[in-house]
Amino acid sequence: MSGDLSELYQQVILDHNKRPRNRGKLPTANRIAHGDNPTCGDQCSVYLRLEPPATPHQPEQISAITFDGSGCAISQASASLMTTLAKGKTAAEFESMFKNFHEIVTTGQAPEEISDLAAFAGVHTFPARIKCATLGWHAALNALKSAATSTLSESLTR
Amino acid sequence: MSGDLSELYQQVILDHNKRPRNRGKLPTANRIAHGDNPTCGDQCSVYLRLEPPATPHQPEQISAITFDGSGCAISQASASLMTTLAKGKTAAEFESMFKNFHEIVTTGQAPEEISDLAAFAGVHTFPARIKCATLGWHAALNALKSAATSTLSESLTR
Amino acid sequence: MSPWKNIRADFPILHQQVHGKPLIYLDNAATAQKPRAVIDALVHFYERDNSNVHRGLHALSMRSTDAYETARARLARFINAAATEIIFTRGTTEGINLLAHSLGAKLRPGDVILTTEMEHHSNLVPWQQVARATGATIRYLPVVGADAEGGLDLTQLDQLLTPAVKIFTCTHISNTLGVINPVEELCRRARAVGAISVIDAAQSIGHGPLDVQAIGADFVVFSGHKMCGPTGIGVLYGRREQLESLDPDETGGGMVANVTYESARWKPAPERFEAGTPNIAGAIALGRACDYLDALDRAEIAKHDQSLTGFAYDQLAKIPGIRLLGPTGARSGMVSFAFSDVHAHDIVTFADEDGLALRGGHHCNQPLMRKLGLTGTTRASFYIYNTEAEIEVLVTSLRRILAFFGAG
Amino acid sequence: MSPWKNIRADFPILHQQVHGKPLIYLDNAATAQKPRAVIDALVHFYERDNSNVHRGLHALSMRSTDAYETARARLARFINAAATEIIFTRGTTEGINLLAHSLGAKLRPGDVILTTEMEHHSNLVPWQQVARATGATIRYLPVVGADAEGGLDLTQLDQLLTPAVKIFTCTHISNTLGVINPVEELCRRARAVGAISVIDAAQSIGHGPLDVQAIGADFVVFSGHKMCGPTGIGVLYGRREQLESLDPDETGGGMVANVTYESARWKPAPERFEAGTPNIAGAIALGRACDYLDALDRAEIAKHDQSLTGFAYDQLAKIPGIRLLGPTGARSGMVSFAFSDVHAHDIVTFADEDGLALRGGHHCNQPLMRKLGLTGTTRASFYIYNTEAEIEVLVTSLRRILAFFGAG
Numbered sequence A, B: 001m002s003g004d005l006s007e008l009y010q011q012v013i014l015d016h017n018k019r020p021r022n023r024g025k026l027p028t029a030n031r032i033a034h035g036d037n038p039t040c041g042d043q044c045s046v047y048l049r050l051e052p053p054a055t056p057h058q059p060e061q062i063s064a065i066t067f068d069g070s071g072c073a074i075s076q077a078s079a080s081l082m083t084t085l086a087k088g089k090t091a092a093e094f095e096s097m098f099k100n101f102h103e104i105v106t107t108g109q110a111p112e113e114i115s116d117l118a119a120f121a122g123v124h125t126f127p128a129r130i131k132c133a134t135l136g137w138h139a140a141l142n143a144l145k146s147a148a149t150s151t152l153s154e155s156l157t158r
Numbered sequence C, D: 001m002s003p004w005k006n007i008r009a010d011f012p013i014l015h016q017q018v019h020g021k022p023l024i025y026l027d028n029a030a031t032a033q034k035p036r037a038v039i040d041a042l043v044h045f046y047e048r049d050n051s052n053v054h055r056g057l058h059a060l061s062m063r064s065t066d067a068y069e070t071a072r073a074r075l076a077r078f079i080n081a082a083a084t085e086i087i088f089t090r091g092t093t094e095g096i097n098l099l100a101h102s103l104g105a106k107l108r109p110g111d112v113i114l115t116t117e118m119e120h121h122s123n124l125v126p127w128q129q130v131a132r133a134t135g136a137t138i139r140y141l142p143v144v145g146a147d148a149e150g151g152l153d154l155t156q157l158d159q160l161l162t163p164a165v166k167i168f169t170c171t172h173i174s175n176t177l178g179v180i181n182p183v184e185e186l187c188r189r190a191r192a193v194g195a196i197s198v199i200d201a202a203q204s205i206g207h208g209p210l211d212v213q214a215i216g217a218d219f220v221v222f223s224g225h226k227m228c229g230p231t232g233i234g235v236l237y238g239r240r241e242q243l244e245s246l247d248p249d250e251t252g253g254g255m256v257a258n259v260t261y262e263s264a265r266w267k268p269a270p271e272r273f274e275a276g277t278p279n280i281a282g283a284i285a286l287g288r289a290c291d292y293l294d295a296l297d298r299a300e301i302a303k304h305d306q307s308l309t310g311f312a313y314d315q316l317a318k319i320p321g322i323r324l325l326g327p328t329g330a331r332s333g334m335v336s337f338a339f340s341d342v343h344a345h346d347i348v349t350f351a352d353e354d355g356l357a358l359r360g361g362h363h364c365n366q367p368l369m370r371k372l373g374l375t376g377t378t379r380a381s382f383y384i385y386n387t388e389a390e391i392e393v394l395v396t397s398l399r400r401i402l403a404f405f406g407a408g
């Protein structure tokens, strides 16, 4: 296996792919968005609950988040990792984390110490896979931007 | 001037081009057809009168024929010459004359002694000009095949 | 000497390395590679004859018109049609859109367009659009079996092919399943109920003899790039009587007999359907591709591709956990497969490291994928220059990939 | 060294004899010749990178996708647009048809399409068809003068450009008159009444700088083959806001985001408008043509072409009995002329014997010809590789032809 390829398929990625975290629908979700990669048909739905924190006068935070869908190891692992990091973040914090992530997958450079996200640095030598790596993130961004829905079950029966 | 070109622009052709015979509308025409060469926009209308000959039980003959339109030397000369040869011919005779003419312009070979028509033998080395040479003939053939109209003036005001 | 003997030497692109490995091009269903003769035809045209067609009387223009019309006649001969029945298009997709727009304009509510569940998006979405615009209904002849191994369900034809069907359209060979559909029978049945038949020959044109008279279709469409021709050129064949009553979809220079500020009259077919400057060089080079394939003998091409595919199928079937789509028997030059644990994209990326060019995804067959419970497959598709040795590399590579992902 | 120095050496086709005379190619308004670099780009693609675009993850597919999208960005830069505003088409005619169909679908009876009396059939007939289908009215901005020497009659704009005008379309440079229309002003005026503006840049794109922002058009269409690119490729530029609300004309593979058996959703522009496999090699080679023309400096090209045309105009004007069309002043690279006694076809056939490639006929401008009382003209059109010496041969040849026919 070439260096590029083992860079792409890091252990962290293989692990998240095999045992995705926070996978499935979130019954208490009040923000939902769906992303697809028309090039390959990969799909990812993100369900999250945005709510005011315990402390008053603070912006809303992601109190719970799950994902669902199908895709390659890169897209599945990236979505899984994303859910583990999103919890507790405000929308602004999430966006700034995505900016870092985007920089990593497009340049291979991690702007600051960002833990597990750096595992995706290998993506930058496979430009066609950037869309895979960001699929779940885009769904989450769209969910954060979407209008508040009622909970998932209600939104599904509408 | 190359041999091919002087073959194409024979004296007969130049003469008919300069002084076209039977040019104009024919007030007594009872068959009219219009031909165009969409490639170049050349147009030719043929007006003819088909009527029973003096002798009874004989097929109708072209008793008068004129042409009108615009086009290159080849198309004008060919239409002009065609009108001089068509007079007195039955439809069948005209068709057989056209077959000879078509053979001349496509092969350069005159199948039998056919007088002035042989002047168009040079066309066969200029395949793009065959349509020019046959424009008036096609209009005449269409006129012969068309339904009998009343005379020209009536047909124009219909 | 047999033109097959040194066939790989005819294709310059094959002689390169990818990631340090010899290129093994198994993405022929997406596009085929070009022999030197076809590339040379393009170069020769631009170096000697380039000029616009139809409207010129100077030497270059006569030469290029001549070469373009000779190519039309060559394509006609290739599929046993008349030159006036050959319309040059950009490719299959444009041909189908032309038909969907022009035939579709005549549909009314209650009319049915019958197609199949295995169509490429290009032979599906244009008809959906027409159905929506006219109020016609689109119906699907289903595929049989969990892996579509039964091909089309012909037992449903009686029920689906009613006199309400005005247009029947179907792919000759599925670009995902590799199944060869019985188009002769289907066109005959369609004609029996008065439906116009449209055959998508994108996947069949390069892989064997194709005779539009034998098929009995009213229209047949295909792309040049899948039969060793250049990109940007394809053919719409239309039976003469059909073309005569068909309105053009695009209008403009070259297809008009007469134009005034008020109105326009069309030329007859095929010019009526070729508005504007065509892909002249592309058409000429496509004619040269016909020569190339005929020199190989198209029956031999079919034999080669099918035997290679049989070999591939048998080798792949031995891989544990593989799910092979389409029929086991007679199939054309491709095999589509899936694993439950490893996604097609990961396979393609890994295989690329071994010099293998595969395709992974929905292959423009999303609805079929969904019906089969898949989001995509990996597809290996073969052509005249592929070998059994290349397939062995594929199988070895796949086993290694599965091992890496802890599958298989 | 200036790239102009040895420019003729860049064009292989120019180094040949026709009827024993050096080829003098003066049919550039019909199609331009191709420099070696453009031909090489085609060869390189087919020898190294050929693969289908967008849908592949293997090395060749990534390379060809990359080259194709780089070409899109190159074309964008060529006309000062964004890459997402560039749609690859077969050529001008297809671009206009796409617009006529998609914009036209929104027209209603009472709406007006305003165009001009000097349009090419390709920018006339599609709009006539749309007007007929929707009940909209088509109106014409007239040309001024017996020989159209006054260009467009701008004094009629006030009266014709009313709020009922939904679409204004106009050629940038007439392919018969050579007149350069004030498209900036026309687009500004059109926008002021809320009309969408469409500019046919077929004759201008290769002959000087072209900045879609400066022009201010909503849509601009052109063909690659008239700017040193291959046949079968062209561009539709659409302002982003316009493209976003525009429906596709053709549908199929590559332009869909999601497809079910019931319906389909589109990708955003530009993909939404590129159904099926595009002319990949053509687009890439067209990008190379942009490089070639920019290396010459497009302002220099305009200077060269216009000065050559001025020279030709002056020389031709000395021929007794010649009728020269269009303005005497600023004109682009062509001169169109007629004689009362000698037909254009005869002139072209004779000139061909002297190695001259001229065009005779209506130049897809039948209604304008009829208005000017002509059935056709002879047109000499110039490009970067033409010289004054070639024009002298033209003039000598014309004098001889006139003498032969006893005219002039």
Ligand SMILES: Cc1ncc(COP(=O)(O)O)c(C=O)c1O
Residues within 6 Å of the ligand: C253, C275, C276, C277, C278, D029, D030, D091, D092, D093, D094, D120, D122, D123, D171, D173, D174, D175, D200, D202, D203, D223, D364
């Ligand atoms: C002004 C103008 N518009 C449109 C066209 C049509 O271009 P194409 O034939 O490349 O589609 C031409 C070229 O013939 C032209 O000169």
Ligand SMILES: Cc1ncc(COP(=O)(O)O)c(C=O)c1O
Residues within 6 Å of the ligand: C029, C030, C091, C092, C093, C094, C120, C122, C123, C171, C173, C174, C175, C200, C202, C203, C223, C364, D253, D275, D276, D277, D278
């Ligand atoms: C069965 C089938 N139909 C249609 C198409 C579309 O062909 P093109 O993209 O050349 O228009 C393809 C190729 O992708 C195909 O395989």
